[in-house]
Amino acid sequence: MTATVTPPGAPLDSRARAAARARRRLLGQDVLFVIALILLGVYFTSRLDFFLTSQNVLTILRFSAVTFIVATGFTLVLIGGGLDLSIGSGMMVVGVTSGKLFQAGVPLVLAFLIGVVVGIALGYVNGFIITRLRINPLIATLAMLFVLLGVGFIITDGRSQQIRDDGFRFARENVGGVPVPVFFLIATAVLSVVLLHTTKAGRHLFAVGGNPDAARQAAMNVDRFRLGMYTVAGLYTGIAGVLLASDLGAVAPNSGRNWELYVATAVFLGGASLTGGRGSVLGTFIGVVFVRTLDNGLVQMAVRPQIVLIVVGTAMILAVAFDQRPKGGFR
């Protein structure tokens, strides 16, 4: 580091100022981000008659909800120093499993519960491959992305099928004018914040991701912890997969495609980092709303889907570039 010869007994106020600076940095990032989101909204509103209607805002929120749930799982994994690219395929497999079971006559709630359990199992498999077989998470979950894609095609014979409703499409319902997935969003956000910031597990997640070697020296079992972390992330994938299937009302082997892109972009925009130990539920929430707003506005402006992919991909690069900008004198 720079040779800042701060005597250890440095005046308290210089320390306090350092803290204030650190806080301002973090806060500044979130605030900048919210401003960007507002500008984006203003732009779309000026170009589109329907953009700022309660109908459309609810649509954005509905899409944001499912994205947020899986993105929060992704955030936990990143904080713990991992990575999961298999989320999109995972959600698809969860969704088609629930859909097929329901079509085969399994009671609704049971079909959904089994879907969630499948999500948890997939998370465990990811964690097992990464921590026990010692395979880099990027490679492990990229491979799983394709494996699960194949599994989904086998389950469905590669065909999409509508599902008779009978309650399956509960995610399309509104309660008190609010889409059902938004309630899941709120529950996920609250539980995740509690988990991350008030429990020992959350504290250890930041530790394991921030400095795995130090975590080992502090007598933590990093591998076992990460196995648990991927399994918990699988729970998020499971819930999101079930909600996505319910929202689509279909068994669709092509659902969940490109979700890696949207989720990763949102989460990196939200301040999480590939190097581990950093990330927040609030940042991820703002990131998700940003990405979904962008997507929604561009689609309504009749921008071709290919272009939307380019825009979102570029946003991801910008987010990571912004995150890695030189931090002059941070330490």
Add this chain to the structure above:
Amino acid sequence: MNEHASPNGNGSDGSPLLQLRGICRSFGHVRAVHEVDVHLHRNEILGIVGDNGAGKSTLMKIIAGTVSPDSGRILMNGEPVEIATAQDSRRLGIEMIYQDLALFDNLDVAANVFIGREPTKGLPSLLGFLERRRMHREAAALLERLNIMIGSTRLPVGVLSGGQRQMVAIARAVAFEENNHILLMDEPSAALGATESATVTELIRDVRRDGLSIMIISHRIPEVLDLADRVMVMKRGERVATLDARATSVEECVNLIVAGAPATGQA
């Protein structure tokens, strides 16, 4: 097993606090540590010096349980003990501060002090709720007791200076005193400037005064001679000599480190 210099003003009745006998450890063909005998008295500061690759760090890691010896015995208070893992070592009251300090830059000072030993309420184990206020209160009291000047226990460790980081690492190692009596330090002042180094040295004296027994690896011979009661010189994995820090000189130490003159007494 008795010898040269006796620890300063330490009326050691019976066996030393920690004893290593015939410790060997090889990595492939390299004999990192070979037939090393050493002991540490209660409330003593033992310096370990030697060139790079002399086996100092390996020896310390063996005591800390992160490297296991190929052969040899470890005794505490005269009783043989098994140190197979870092947990074993901790349970015996041994804390090691590594050269890289093993701090979490993304966590605040209090979180670093309590990491892995957070007091919780409610559900057991990992799902317990952190007693955050208590941790900040106790961490602040600890810093004050050790005369460590850090503005707030809420500062992320990543913004602290090198000396402050070293002091947080020491504070963490001595935080749980009732079952903690041996502190192992690998190059505590290597990365520090003169002022910070002096402050850290002062802190080490303070924690010894609090009753700890300390082993220190250092390249700075004058500093070690000033701080330690005895100094062990190592070369190519073997103990060359153990000297009374007050009776020896920088020249003698350097000569032993470079030339590896035979030890007076047993090898």
